[in-house]
Amino acid sequence: MKHKEISLIAENDTIIALAGNPNTGKSTLFNMLTGLRQHTGNWPGKTVFQAKGSFIYKGKKYVLVDLPGTYSLLASSVEEKIARDFICFGRPDATVVVLDATCLERNLNLALQVMEISERIIVCINLIDEARRKHLDVDTGKLSETLGMPVVATAARNGEGLAELLKVISEVVAGNCRPKPKTVRYSPEIEKAVAKLKPKIKNLLGDQVNPRWIALRLLEGDTSIEPYIKKIMKNKVRKAKLREVLA
Amino acid sequence: MNTESLWKDLLKEVDITLPVKQDKIRDNIVKSVYQTAEKIAAETVTLTTEKGIDRERKIDDVLTSRLWGFPIMFGLLLIVFWITIAGANYPSAFLAEKLFWIESRLTEIFIELNAPTWVHGFLVQGVYRVMSWVISVMLPPMAIFFPLFTLLEDAGYLPRVAFNLDRFFKKAGAHGKQALTMSMGFGCNAAGVIACRIIESPRERLIAVLTNVFVPCNGRFPTLIGLSAVFIGGSAALFVKSALATVAVACLVVFGVAVTLIVSRFLSSTLAKGVPSSFTLELPPFRKPQIGQVIVRSMLDRTLFVLTRAVIVAAPAGGIIWIMANISVGGTSALSFCAAWLDPFARHLGLDGFILMAFILGLPANEIVFPILIMGYLQGTALMELESLEALRHLLVDQHGWTWLTALCTMLFSLCHWPCGTTLLTIRREQHSWFWMFMAAVIPTAAGVVLCAIVTYFVRSLGLV
């Protein structure tokens, strides 16, 4: 089992992560795209580990990672930590944030948090059939404009909208479509502090992580990112030393 | 510069930049994000009519009501079990007949080929027979039970169960989501143990992990059904018989839940002490499952699951048991020898040596417990076709002196004993501890031994058997 997972992801594979609140249909989407059979079920928390599968679109291989659902990226439980760590430090080539169309406000909360970490994001409004049944109308054009992100409406269980989703994913990965996330603006004092910390963090950690996001986490005292930061620091220090030796 | 000091410097830097309490900052951040989300949602989502929203609420009002919440839960359990038990009768008999027919053909072929008797014995009476036992007994109930269960799961009923039962779990110092992990345990205790990850607090997760085995899994469930069917209802009509067996199995499951709560309570005041953590559970909206697809898929799923288990565990076990039944130690077979050794202790639990040995040898997988028992009873006797409940009844009652107490204790012990090997290894992996794996075996076994001993003592001293 382990070996299979490792061999599945090669150095130059394109990795797509599926993130989102619990019970929004991530595993259903995963199954539809990869043809695999991850368990799905109508209760939050069905998926508790990350599953990997691959699909081929227009001759290119994509590796899809199904993450456990989370309400936020605070990493307070095992599954939240798995999801958060993957999005933040697994550096996927793109992240599809799956939202429940019937409960958009709550789901956007997570989408906005993911948008802070990475730019290569596709917003997938799933369960659009349920929304229609409940007479909810989601204006995806406007949403896309407001977020600065590509937005696709889908009903994963029936396959509705999946072709469009695949197209957008491939465009984002190829760089033909560059999302410009309009992230949350915080109170002036927080923004000022972030602006001050950003260059320092960039200096310390390089381009591997989003300095704004790290600054915010440090400000709010989220210590769960400590091991990763240290790892990045260690690598940088090692590289610097290597350069010294070579010079 | 080492990383530790770099990190410390960074933290200091952060402190200086914004000398406000971190909790305040976090509150501020969370609030801003939610407010932004609220604003965006308000701009992009419109409700076109107000109709139809109340319907869902009304369903929930009934499913979780003070009056109906519990009766509906028990009722659904009964319905699911009843369909399973009544529906499994025919396919089970059919499969058994076909598989035994194949067995006799195989035997003929071996005779034709002039194969040595031990080859025939090992392959046909050992490997093949146990495998076909597992398939005919396990497959039909599982292929019926799981589609039904999946329908309930897909509709969104499971979180309502957790909602209804959370109070009990709270009293036991455990977490309401344990009800969800227990539901997963029906399929497989190892899966149930993995599902425990949804419980955030380590203490309550541990409790859920250690008690998951009190839910009868895929491998034990058919044994419970089979024994209920043999011992309950006597010679009543099939319909009445399966109804009675249903009630018995449902009561056993409820009893398992009660044991879970009691043991959880015990654990939370001893090994897993601590204050109850927070409980938050989203009750998702009901969704109409894709009925046809769910049924077909989960039926295929279970069939594949049972068949794989039959080949991977039951077949080799069958071979080993045949060998044990055919090498002799001091005049008797190794199997009888071990059984005789266990017998005095087993008698105190209302069991006999063969039953206890079957449980022990069933450690790799619960599916093989019953086949091993039958093999043990049948060793040395001529070929016997066990496709009917009547034949089974004859073997157990008339030839091996089973009473209803034996059946009851076997069922209780099946419910309360060590988890199978796969589950134990999963527990080790999930808890990163050999100690907790060990405890996960000791605790239910102790519960089972005490329970069976008490029941046996009372039934015998009251002269009920």
Added chain:
Amino acid sequence: MKEMSLKNMPEGSAGLVKRITTQGMVRRRLMDLGLVPGSRVEVVRRSPLGDPVAYKIRGAIIALREEETDRVIVKPFI
């Protein structure tokens, strides 16, 4: 109406969250679920044994135990 803890709100009533009076993990969790100052919260129904209680918070139904709702201060409507 005066502020009160969410725990004491009757079934069917609604209000605005004012503040959360607990710290640490529980606070985080509640806020993650959308219980931030200014959120609307509605008491949807009690479980058969009275606790937990289901609330409607930002579009989803969330069940909470009274230990937690005791720490959420709400200003009821009317």
